[in-house]
Amino acid sequence: MNETGRRLGRGTGQGFGSGWISGMLAVTCGALGYGAVLCLIFPDLLTTPSARSHYPMALIRFLIYMLLVVGFVLGLLSALLRRRKTLGLTAIALTTAATLLGGSNVEISTEVTGTNTVGLDWLLLNVFVLALVFVPLERIWPRLRDQTILRFGWSTDLMHFAMSHLLVQVTVVLTMLPAAVFFRWAARPWLQDSVAAQPLPLQFVEIVLVADLAEYAVHRAFHRVPFLWRFHAVHHSSRYLDWLAGSRLHLVDIVVTRGLSFVPLYVLGFSTTAIYAYLVFVSFLAVFIHANVRFDFRPLDWVVVTPRFHHWHHAADPEAVDKNFAVHLPLIDRVFGTAYFPRRWPEAYGIAGHPVPEGYWRQLAWPFRRG
Numbered sequence: 001m002n003e004t005g006r007r008l009g010r011g012t013g014q015g016f017g018s019g020w021i022s023g024m025l026a027v028t029c030g031a032l033g034y035g036a037v038l039c040l041i042f043p044d045l046l047t048t049p050s051a052r053s054h055y056p057m058a059l060i061r062f063l064i065y066m067l068l069v070v071g072f073v074l075g076l077l078s079a080l081l082r083r084r085k086t087l088g089l090t091a092i093a094l095t096t097a098a099t100l101l102g103g104s105n106v107e108i109s110t111e112v113t114g115t116n117t118v119g120l121d122w123l124l125l126n127v128f129v130l131a132l133v134f135v136p137l138e139r140i141w142p143r144l145r146d147q148t149i150l151r152f153g154w155s156t157d158l159m160h161f162a163m164s165h166l167l168v169q170v171t172v173v174l175t176m177l178p179a180a181v182f183f184r185w186a187a188r189p190w191l192q193d194s195v196a197a198q199p200l201p202l203q204f205v206e207i208v209l210v211a212d213l214a215e216y217a218v219h220r221a222f223h224r225v226p227f228l229w230r231f232h233a234v235h236h237s238s239r240y241l242d243w244l245a246g247s248r249l250h251l252v253d254i255v256v257t258r259g260l261s262f263v264p265l266y267v268l269g270f271s272t273t274a275i276y277a278y279l280v281f282v283s284f285l286a287v288f289i290h291a292n293v294r295f296d297f298r299p300l301d302w303v304v305v306t307p308r309f310h311h312w313h314h315a316a317d318p319e320a321v322d323k324n325f326a327v328h329l330p331l332i333d334r335v336f337g338t339a340y341f342p343r344r345w346p347e348a349y350g351i352a353g354h355p356v357p358e359g360y361w362r363q364l365a366w367p368f369r370r371g
Contacts, residue, residue, distance in 0.1 A: 023078030023087025024149075028131070029071030030094030032124055036064045037098040039121045040106035044114030047121040048168060052112055055121075063128075064104040071095045116169070123165035134243035134291055143294040143307070143345065144240075151240045153248075159360035161247035164254065171251075175258040179266035192269020203274035204281075207265060211278065212328040214261040219325040220338070222253065230367035231256075237356035237363070239349055241314060246290035250367060286327065290314075294345075301341065302330050308345060315346035 039046045072095040079088030135149065164171065195203070222232035231250040238245040265275060289310035297306045305328055313324040323340035326332040333339035356366055 019078040019081025019088070022074040023082065023091065026071050026074035026078055026091030027087055027094070029067045030075065030091040030098070032128055033064055033067035033071055034094045034098040035120055035124045036060070036067070037101050037103060037106060039124070040064075040104075040108060041101060043108055043112045045117055046119075047112070047114075047117060048119045049115050049117065051121065061104040068095045068098055068103055118166050119168040120166065122168050123162055126165055127161075130243060130287055134287060138242055138292045141293050141295060143292045143311075147240055147242070147292055149242075151242070153238060153240060153358060154244065156358050156360055156363065157238065157244040157248050160249060160363075161244060163360065164247060164249065164251075167251075171254055171258070174255045175262050176266070178259040179263045183263050183267055186267045187269065195269045196271040200271070200274050200277070203270050204277050206268075207270055207274060207278045208281070208328050210264045210268065211261050211282075212326055212332060214264050215257065215327055216325050216332050216336070218257050218260050219327070222257070223322050223325070228256075233351060233356050234363045234366070236314060236351050237354065238314065239354070240292075241290050241311060241349055242292040243287050243290065246286050248363075250364065252367070282328070289327070302334065304328065305330055309341055311346055311349070312340055312342075314349045316348040316350050316352060317346055320346065 043052070071091050075088045075091030075095065077088070078091065079085045082088065138149075195206075198206075219232075222228040231252045234250040235248055235253060238248050285305070289305055289307050291307055293307055295307060297304075297308075300306065301309065305324075305326060309324055309330050310327070312320045315321075320340050323338050324330070324333055325338055330339060330341070356363060
């Protein structure tokens with residue numbers, strides 16, 4: 001047996017049968033289950049007010065139960081297979097602690113009234129759904145086969161993902177603030193009533209067009225104005241793209257882009273249902289266009305933004321810099337002369353010279369540094 005085989009046999013590698021895959025899955029399930037139990041115990045502090053009434057609690061409790069069971073079993077398997085027991089023991093500790101706290105059977109005995117909360121439920125739900133969808137896609141149809149899940153910069157992107165979801169209430173308020181405070185004068189009840197009375201499919205199409213025109217203008221400004229670019233450069237500092245990379249966004253970038261993009265939707269008065277449908281659509285599309293997948297959508301290349309189109313926006317190739325600003329409709333880039341869409345994929349991603357440091361807190365402070 002060669003050295004690689006001996007290492008795998010002792011459970012110190014990351015290949016199949018080494019216990020690494022089961023260990024990572026176990027820790028993920030254990031962390032999600034433990035966090036969900038905390039949400040049951042402290043709903044006033046840890047759950048998002050606007051989402052509480054919409055949760056199917058029977059299904060939620062079943063998922064928590066399954067996460068704890070699967071996490072514990074996979075943790076045992078990893079501990080048996082690996083010489084280093086860290087992953088397995090961590091998963092066992094998380095699932096055991098969650099079970100001792102009451103597990104999926106924790107009762108919410110009092111009325112939940114908290115309004116100023118940390119969105120832990122929103123974070124856990126997004127991690128569960130997005131990882132369940134995109135991790136298998138990236139493993140089965142990868143754009144770069146040798147790119148691992150824990151590639152360079154993954155911890156920075158995970159921290160961006162976590163903070164943006166934990167602070168969801170803050171970002172939502174700041175998103176709506178510019179429209180409500182500075183553009184109330186532009187709202188006309190007769191126009192808003194007419195727009196909201198349209199069929200929902202038509203409103204959805206109109207929202208996609210209006211929002212993307214606004215986002216195109218804001219996005220292009222972030223590339224053209226040096227002060228704004230320092231915030232947006234954080235997003236472009238990713239050297240590898242996958243489902244998590246799209247979360248690498250400075251809070252100033254998030255608030256300004258979303259806030260200004262929401263203004264025309266507020267002024268025109270689209271219905272709440274249509275806006276929610278758009279938010280679901282854009283949430284998945286934003287993750288998908290950054291994903292490490294090799295899908296070719298040639299019939300739709302100029303209809304909706306695809307991964308290859310947006311990957312060129314992140315490309316380090318000089319000819320691709322400041323191109324492909326649209327995030328929904330590539331036709332907008334064609335109209336304004338900023339489209340760049342060769343049939344091949346980019347060779348490299350990021351910013352020349354890599355000026356942006358790694359680490360969430362360092363990236364949060366970097367745009368404010370002199371020079």
